[in-house]
Amino acid sequence: xxxxxxxxxxxxxxxxxxxxxxxxxxxxxxxxxxxxxxxxxxxxxxxxxxxxxxxxxxxxxxxxxxxxxxxxxxxxxxxxxxxxxxxxxxxxxxxxxxxxxxxxxxxxxxxxxxxxxxxxxxxxxxxxxxxxxxxxxxxxxxxxxxxxxxxxxxxxxxxxxxxxxxxxxxxxxxxxxxxxxxxxxxxxxxxxxxxxxxxxxxxxxxxxxx
Amino acid sequence: xxxxxxxxxxxxxxxxxxxxxxxxxxxxxxxxxxxxxxxxxxxxxxxxxxxxxxxxxxxxxxxxxxxxxxxxxxxxxxxxxxxxxxxxxxxxxxxxxxxxxxxxxxxxxxxxxxxxxxxxxxxxxxxxxxxxxxxxxxxxxxxxxxxxxxxxxxxxxxxxxxxxxxxxxxxxxxxxxxxxxxxxxxxxxxxxxxxxxxxxxxxxxxxxxxxxxxxxxx
Ligand SMILES: [Zn+2]
Ligand SMILES: [Zn+2]
Numbered sequence: 001x002x003x004x005x006x007x008x009x010x011x012x013x014x015x016x017x018x019x020x021x022x023x024x025x026x027x028x029x030x031x032x033x034x035x036x037x038x039x040x041x042x043x044x045x046x047x048x049x050x051x052x053x054x055x056x057x058x059x060x061x062x063x064x065x066x067x068x069x070x071x072x073x074x075x076x077x078x079x080x081x082x083x084x085x086x087x088x089x090x091x092x093x094x095x096x097x098x099x100x101x102x103x104x105x106x107x108x109x110x111x112x113x114x115x116x117x118x119x120x121x122x123x124x125x126x127x128x129x130x131x132x133x134x135x136x137x138x139x140x141x142x143x144x145x146x147x148x149x150x151x152x153x154x155x156x157x158x159x160x161x162x163x164x165x166x167x168x169x170x171x172x173x174x175x176x177x178x179x180x181x182x183x184x185x186x187x188x189x190x191x192x193x194x195x196x197x198x199x200x201x202x203x204x205x206x207x208x209x210x
Numbered sequence: 211x212x213x214x215x216x217x218x219x220x221x222x223x224x225x226x227x228x229x230x231x232x233x234x235x236x237x238x239x240x241x242x243x244x245x246x247x248x249x250x251x252x253x254x255x256x257x258x259x260x261x262x263x264x265x266x267x268x269x270x271x272x273x274x275x276x277x278x279x280x281x282x283x284x285x286x287x288x289x290x291x292x293x294x295x296x297x298x299x300x301x302x303x304x305x306x307x308x309x310x311x312x313x314x315x316x317x318x319x320x321x322x323x324x325x326x327x328x329x330x331x332x333x334x335x336x337x338x339x340x341x342x343x344x345x346x347x348x349x350x351x352x353x354x355x356x357x358x359x360x361x362x363x364x365x366x367x368x369x370x371x372x373x374x375x376x377x378x379x380x381x382x383x384x385x386x387x388x389x390x391x392x393x394x395x396x397x398x399x400x401x402x403x404x405x406x407x408x409x410x411x412x413x414x415x416x417x418x419x420x421x422x423x424x425x426x427x428x
Contacts, residue, residue, distance in 0.1 A: 009255050012232035012239045019232020022360060023420040024260065026230045026239070036424050037356050092384070100383045138236070138256055152326070152370055156377030159323050161384060163310035164291050167298040171388055175311050180319050187322075190367065202236040202256065
């Protein structure tokens with residue numbers, strides 16, 4: 001097992017200390033705020049998982065209309081088309097822009113859904129106090145944290161297109177309602193990941209941490 | 211060379227808690243020891259970078275932050291992208307882009323976009339300048355420097371100029387068969403800005419900043 005190979009690590013909590021998650025300074029257990037940076041101190045943030053789930057649910061709810069409503073409304077001389085996220089990517093691919101279609105599908109479908117699944121898996125396994133593959137779980141968290149912001153790319157593309165393509169009757173692009181709900185979904189998911197107290201993941205391998 | 215910090219002896223007395231640090235992501239306890247310049251101290255348990263001082267980092271950050279401030283303001287005002295199709299043309303600045311969500315609820319999105327691509331990156335660099343300038347010149351920290359630096363670190367994930375830059379590239383491909391596109395001066399400023407923002411973050415070692423804020427306070 002992975003744990004057996006790991007050399008024992010003394011945590012601040014086991015030493016009767018509480019570490020500041022902002023500036024890494026340690027203080028005697030029981031102190032409420034960090035004297036160096038002013039952040040609130042928690043040995044473990046016990047309300048962390050509740051906030052993770054609250055933002056997670058908000059993110060999933062906002063993600064549903066983001067896929068049903070159009071992201072972009074394009075008007076040209078001949079036609080008007082309402083593109084949803086997936087519809088827009090399919091159309092790009094049909095024009096031969098496979099690279100960009102792939103970027104959009106990865107950024108707007110694969111990554112958001114992957115994030116929801118990853119956060120849910122991490123929260124459940126922390127709740128169970130699972131000690132299995134701590135390193136892999138922490139890597140997964142780091143990936144979710146790192147990649148979360150990049151989903152905003154689609155919202156920015158919509159913003160750029162709608163301000164740039166304003167050529168009176170020839171062509172115009174307007175943002176659709178999905179742009180808002182998609183942005184909200186990204187923001188809620190970022191907040192969900194940020195609420196996670198990662199020290200809880202590492203406690204999984206310890207008797208003391210529940 | 212990157213190396214792990216030495217953990218404290220298990221049964222050692224721990225009175226000088228200011229010499230100790232806890233990894234913010236996994237709570238492993240270490241004796242804080244500054245590695246030589248250019249090296250990083252890494253948590254042996256979760257591999258988070260704990261301390262990464264770089265020679266002349268303070269001055270570099272100040273210079274880079276000043277250029278970010280100038281570039282953000284310039285890039286916001288100058289035209290950014292130009293489009294031409296069927297004899298009609300349109301040019302747009304970053305401010306136009308950010309304000310393109312006009313109807314109804316989408317206004318909220320405009321506010322968020324302005325914040326993420328202009329205001330927050332700008333606020334972050336101004337806060338860093340405010341915090342680091344006195345420290346670099348060995349003066350006592352500015353009033354509320356700790357709060358200012360905490361805020362600067364908090365808004366870091368929400369400052370999204372580099373994501374916006376990649377978004378521009380995607381948008382260009384999307385309209386390329388609809389119209390011809392030209393780059394305004396602000397586009398190149400923005401490209402430069404992205405490089406500087408990334409460089410700036412690589413110089414910033416938050417542990418060193420906190421340490422020097424604490425040291426110079428008395
Ligand atoms: Zn602190
Ligand atoms: Zn660690």
